[in-house]
Amino acid sequence: MTNNKLLRMDNVLIVVDNLEAVKAFFLQLGFELEGETTVEGSSVDRLIGLQNVRATLVFMRTPDGHGRIELDKFYTPDALRTGPEKAPVNELGIRRIMFAVDDIDDVVARLLAHGAELVGEVVQFGDTNRLAYIRGPEGIIVGLSEQLK
Structure with a gap:
């Protein structure tokens, strides 16, 4: 080995x-x-x-x-789409990429202003962090995580 x-x-x-x-x-x-x-x-x-x-x-x-x-x-050759463009978060396969941000409200507002949409809501988990899932062009989902101080 x-x-x-x-x-x-x-x-x-x-x-x-x-x-x-x-x-x-x-x-x-x-x-x-x-x-x-x-x-x-x-x-x-x-x-x-x-x-x-x-x-x-x-x-x-x-x-x-x-x-x-x-x-x-x-x-x-042409790219292929095998499923729906707006696949739900629980569809098998890679569904999102998570990024750490310093101000989730600012990032969400910027992305929404450019045509993205929230998948659910911005949610706070205890006093440790806030998370959001954003759907961008072509159904791409990114997760945003803000660690609370």
Whole structure:
């Protein structure tokens, strides 16, 4: 048995149709743009097991530099939706990504002003934290957590 260890989580991939809307949502949330590129060719095809891939990738990071997301817009082959766009929180699979914020009311208000919607309500748990689930473009759910002092 080897002593190899997991080093870190590099990013979470979100495949999107409206790249600009989703990118704007995450910028409004507070992410910073790291870069954007288009990929295609046989090495990409072999890596992801599809043929004739052409996609734009957008890399974004949290302000502390530790959390990253990758947004992918596929031009070929077409991206597939297998379930409803507004899947409920209890649908199997990855349903949300949680982010720590310093002022949940401000972040919720900013996101709602840009077309996002609350999934439920902003809820306080004892005197430790406040949480909210926000649905953004294409049904993407993010969780927000504010630790109370």
